[in-house]
Amino acid sequence: xxxxxxxxxxxxxxxxxxxxxxxxxxxxxxxxxxxxxxxxxxxxxxxxxxxxxxxxxxxxxxxxxxxxxxxxxxxxxxxxxxxxxxxxxxxxxxxxxxxxxxxxxxxxxxxxxxxxxxxxxxxxxxxxxxxxxxxxxxxxxxxxxxxxxxxxxxxxxxxxxxxxxxxxxxxxxxxxxxxxxxxxxxxxxxxxxxxxxxxxxxxxxxxxxxxxxxxxxxxxxxxxxxxxxxxxxxxxxxxxxxxxxxxxxxxxxxxxxxxxxxxxxxxxxxxxxxxxxxxxxxxxxxxxxxxxxxxxxxxxxxxxxxxxxxxxxxxxxxxxxxxxxxxxxxxxxxxxxxxx
Numbered sequence: 001x002x003x004x005x006x007x008x009x010x011x012x013x014x015x016x017x018x019x020x021x022x023x024x025x026x027x028x029x030x031x032x033x034x035x036x037x038x039x040x041x042x043x044x045x046x047x048x049x050x051x052x053x054x055x056x057x058x059x060x061x062x063x064x065x066x067x068x069x070x071x072x073x074x075x076x077x078x079x080x081x082x083x084x085x086x087x088x089x090x091x092x093x094x095x096x097x098x099x100x101x102x103x104x105x106x107x108x109x110x111x112x113x114x115x116x117x118x119x120x121x122x123x124x125x126x127x128x129x130x131x132x133x134x135x136x137x138x139x140x141x142x143x144x145x146x147x148x149x150x151x152x153x154x155x156x157x158x159x160x161x162x163x164x165x166x167x168x169x170x171x172x173x174x175x176x177x178x179x180x181x182x183x184x185x186x187x188x189x190x191x192x193x194x195x196x197x198x199x200x201x202x203x204x205x206x207x208x209x210x211x212x213x214x215x216x217x218x219x220x221x222x223x224x225x226x227x228x229x230x231x232x233x234x235x236x237x238x239x240x241x242x243x244x245x246x247x248x249x250x251x252x253x254x255x256x257x258x259x260x261x262x263x264x265x266x267x268x269x270x271x272x273x274x275x276x277x278x279x280x281x282x283x284x285x286x287x288x289x290x291x292x293x294x295x296x297x298x299x300x301x302x303x304x305x306x307x308x309x310x311x312x313x314x315x316x317x318x319x320x321x322x323x324x325x326x327x328x329x330x331x332x333x334x335x336x337x338x339x340x
Contacts, residue, residue, distance in 0.1 A: 006093045006122045007113035007155075008337055009106065010084055011140050012292060013128075014099035015074040019066040025058040031101045036139040039202070053258075061295075068298045076294035079324050080128075083292070083333075086325045090334040093117075093124075100140045106147035110155075122156040123148075124337050128291050130169060131231040132162045133195050134203055136289075158340055164231040165238065168332035173235075173288055174242040175328050180284055180320050187249050188284040189271065190236045193296060194254030194263045200229055229264055235288055255287070255305075256296050272305050276313035283309060286320040291329070293322045 016027040032038055032049040040048070065074065072078045080097055088095045094116040096109035104112075114120050125144050129137040141159055148157045163169045177188075197211055203226040204210035210223050210230075217230040224230045236252045255268035275283065285305070287297045302319040309317050323329040 004121045005117050005119050006124060007117050007120055008087070008091065008093050008095045009098050009109045009113070009123055009125050009144070010080065010087065010095065010333075011098045011100065011106070011109075011125060011127050011144060012076060012080045013136075013140075013294070014101035014103075015076045015294070016062075016065060016102065019062050019069050021058050021062045024062040024065060025054055027102055028054045028058055028061065034101075034135070034139055036142075037135045039134070039199070064295060064299045067303060068295060074294070075298055076292050079292040079322075082325050083330070086330045087333050087337075090330060091337055093337065098144065100143055106144045107151050110147065110151060110153055114153075120155045122158055124340050125157060125159045126333060126336065127160070127162075129289075130162060130164045130235065130291065131192075131228050131289060132164075132203070132226050133193075133228040134199050135195055136193070137162055138203075160336055160340055162231065163332075163336070164235045166332070166336075168328070168335055170235070170238050170242065172323055172326055172328035172332050174239050176323055176326050177239065177286055177320055178243060180318060181243060181245070183284075183318070184282055185249075185284045185316075185318075186280040186282045187251060187275070188245065188286065189268065190232075190239075190250065190252040191255050191268045191285055191287050191301060192232045192252065192289040193287075194257050194267070195228055196259075197262045197264060200227060200264070203227065232289065239288070255300060268301075268305065269308065272309040272314075273312045276309065281313065281315040283314060283316065284318050284320060287322060291323045293324060297322060 017023045029050060032053060033045060038045050038049065068075055070078060084095050084097045094113050096112045098104055098106045098109035110123065113123060127137050127140045129140065132138065145157065200210045204223040205226065206223055209216055209221045210227050213219060217233050232252065240250050253266045253268040253271045254264045257263045257267060285301060287301060290297055297319065306317040
């Protein structure tokens with residue numbers, strides 16, 4: 001029986017080409033002009049992003065990137081390439097890399113696969129976002145689908161869904177955390193990328209459940225398939241149970257807030273200044289919304305977050321690395337590709 005000629009695309013967020021302000025500005029413009037990131041009418045978004053946010057934010061972001069940049073490039077790009085190489089060693093299908101913002105674009109990845117596998121019949125797209133959010137998973141998928149349609153590619157595009165409750169993902173995440181639990185700690189925070197509350201409500205098919213019904217995340221509903229808050233709670237609870245972490249020794253929070261709108265709470269930055277006063281002096285922190293270390297983990301948490309916590313009276317602060325190229329994570333990806 002003939003086998004289907006397949007290829008794999010790993011799709012991550014993206015990164016500026018360099019730490020120069022002009023490159024960071026170009027990246028921020030593409031990122032923040034995405035209607036699924038800042039969901040407002042085009043002209044209003046244009047004025048806000050290009051007239052206010054980016055001119056103010058680009059120099060600061062460029063400096064932040066310069067504190068984590070390596071000889072090989074940004075951590076996210078370097079680690080994504082390492083993951084591509086690690087996965088390629090475990091599968092027979094060619095593996096390409098794409099980014100939602102910046103290079104390489106999805107069509108670049110598609111063309112690369114076609115060169116390696118003439119007659120390509122199917123591409124398995126793996127959005128590297130564990131949880132569903134319109135500003136992460138959804139926008140990446142729609143961008144990849146648009147590139148597939150515009151390029152008039154003949155191969156089938158198969159998309160792997162969010163894997164927040166997938167056993168292999170949870171096992172890999174738990175295994176990456178486990179060694180750090182051997183050191184003395186008062187609490188471990190699961191810090192997830194934040195999103196505006198209105199995004200949660202926008203992705204609710206019923207329009208009546210998310211952030212409206214009592215205890216909405218714990219009451220079974222079709223909205224949970226698209227609910228970021230519900231999904232991060234599931235990840236947190238299941239990993240804590242797998243590691244036998246007592247309820248009083250773990251919590252969750254949301255980082256990377258932008259603007260003045262109400263975002264999902266509690267806010268990581270605020271909690272880091274409050275915890276020492278509550279007797280939490282030895283802190284572990286992990287960022288499960290990211291599978292690759294990046295600006296939001298290495299700079300925002302390990303540098304800025306640590307400084308805030310220690311200045312507030314903390315004694316020790318340890319950032320647990322993202323999954324990156326953890327063997328169990330690579331094995332999970334290989335398993336999903338075979339399954340799909």
